[in-house]
Amino acid sequence: MxxxxxxxxxxxxxxxxAMPATAARLLPLLSDPAADTRRIEDVLRYDPGLTADLLKIANSAYFGLPTRVGSVRQAVMLLGWKRLLQLVMTLSLSGLxxxxxxxxxxxxxxxxxxxxxxxxxxxxxxxxxxxxxxxxxxxxxxxxxxxxxxxxxxxxxxxxxxxxxxxxxxxxxxxxxxxxxxxxxxxxxxxxxxxxxxxxxxxxxxxxxxxxxxxxxxxxxxxxxxxxxxxxxxxxxxxxxxxxxxxxxxxxxxxxxxxxxxxxxxxxxxxxxxxxxxx
Ligand SMILES: [Fe+2]
Ligand SMILES: [Fe+2]
Incomplete structure (x- = not known):
């Protein structure tokens, strides 16, 4: 050598x-026990791409919801935020x-x-x-x-x-x-x-x-x-x-x-x- x-x-x-911006912003939320729906909404509000990813995942056959989810709040309430954020982060790293x-x-x-x-x-x-x-x-x-x-x-x-x-x-x-x-x-x-x-x-x-x-x-x-x-x-x-x-x-x-x-x-x-x- x-x-x-x-x-x-x-x-x-x-x-x-650099680590994709989306993933970088989700990471601290994922490990923050105090993260709640409102804080998640705050992060997502200014990121239409991330919001779209999250809704796409929430409405996928994976979760199999009987109704269509139209907002971040609804998605988080129905599905819980941890699994959702994990999936959004996973998706955001796929390009790299x-x-x-x-x-x-x-x-x-x-x-x-x-x-x-x-x-x-x-x-x-x-x-x-x-x-x-x-x-x-x-x-x-x-x-x-x-x-x-x-x-x-x-x-x-x-x-x-x-x-x-x-x-x-x-x-x-x-x-x-x-x-x-x-x-x-x-x-x-x-x-x-x-x-x-x-x-x-x-x-x-x-x-x-x-x-x-x-x-x-x-x-x-x-x-x-x-x-x-x-x-x-x-x-x-x-x-x-x-x-x-x-x-x-x-x-x-x-x-x-x-x-x-x-x-x-x-x-x-x-x-x-x-x-x-x-x-
Ligand atoms: Fe490996
Ligand atoms: Fe390895």
């Missing part, structure tokens, strides 16, 4: 567009995350589908484990592989070396680190930092392949790690995407067994089918 290359990679973070990433052998839309799958799996885990900081987990899960957007170009350049390392038994993320000095998880963490996202989100993204490196707020990174493994069972997330089995240490910490994972894999698959109506 050479220092110059690492500098190049980190410099490339600046070329990734749908791009093809040839370095990872990910065609257009594949990274996006995997990210949504992992966020749904994370939601299942949050509910089951009664994790208090659920919204942070959801967002971290949605963005966990965002570093691939930055790293794809460099992975492609060093593909021969990376694949040789994988053939020797290294996991793809470790091979990335050996060949490039950093892996997509580390770069994803730096990107989230550049977007000024909260440190616990940054940590969870940075540690999603290395959950044992966690020193604080471990439930957030633990859940993203396990959700990534569940997401990996559902889809073929491209080169190097085959999620390794979840860390036994983490499963132990969370009190999860293989049969729990199987159950959540099934319910995640069902939810993704329903979500395809919206996203």
């Amino acid at each position: 050479d220092e110059k290359k690492l500098e190049d990679i980190v410099g490339r973070i600046r070329s990734v567009p 995350m749908k791009q093809p990433l040839p370095g990872y052998d990910l065609p257009r839309g594949a990274l996006w589908r995997h990210s949504v799958a992992v966020s749904v799996a994370a939601d299942r885990l949050i509910a089951r484990l009664k994790i208090p900081d659920g919204d942070a987990v959801f967002t971290a899960a949605l963005l966990h592989d965002v570093g691939k957007i930055v790293l794809a170009h460099f992975v492609r350049e060093e593909l021969g070396r990376i694949e040789a390392l994988v053939a020797k038994g290294l996991s793809f993320d470790v091979a990335e680190t050996v060949a490039l000095g950093v892996n997509h998880a580390g770069i994803g963490g730096k990107l989230l930092e550049a977007w000024s996202l909260p440190p616990r989100l940054v940590e969870a993204v940075r540690l999603h392949h290395d959950p044992e490196g966690c020193v604080r707020d471990c439930p957030v990174s633990d859940v993203v790690h396990v959700a990534n493994a569940i997401g990996g069972r559902l889809d073929l997330p491209g080169r190097g995407g085959a999620a390794p089995e979840p860390s036994p240490e983490v499963l132990d910490r969370l009190g999860l067994e293989e049969k729990d994972l199987e159950e959540m894999t099934l319910s995640t698959r069902r939810e993704l089918e329903r979500l395809s109506e919206v996203l």
Whole structure:
């Protein structure tokens, strides 16, 4: 690994567009226990695009309401704001995350589908484990592989070396680190930092392949790690995407067994089918 290359990679973070404005405005609302209908209306009032997205989602077959929802207030009252805002945020990140990433052998839309799958799996885990900081987990899960957007170009350049390392038994993320000095998880963490996202989100993204490196707020990174493994069972997330089995240490910490994972894999698959109506 050479220092110059690492500098190049980190410099490339600046070329990734800022977090979409919509998502950036929803994030603090999502994690604010005091957010109420009026505050949500205040944010949405000046953003017709966001309002339209929210109404489109509220009226989709996903929620299956018998009547047509015509206002933000009505949508929030009928459906609850958390799930709605999560979906609007998910939708607002789709432009950035749908791009093809040839370095990872990910065609257009594949990274996006995997990210949504992992966020749904994370939601299942949050509910089951009664994790208090659920919204942070959801967002971290949605963005966990965002570093691939930055790293794809460099992975492609060093593909021969990376694949040789994988053939020797290294996991793809470790091979990335050996060949490039950093892996997509580390770069994803730096990107989230550049977007000024909260440190616990940054940590969870940075540690999603290395959950044992966690020193604080471990439930957030633990859940993203396990959700990534569940997401990996559902889809073929491209080169190097085959999620390794979840860390036994983490499963132990969370009190999860293989049969729990199987159950959540099934319910995640069902939810993704329903979500395809919206996203
Ligand atoms: Fe990853
Ligand atoms: Fe992943």
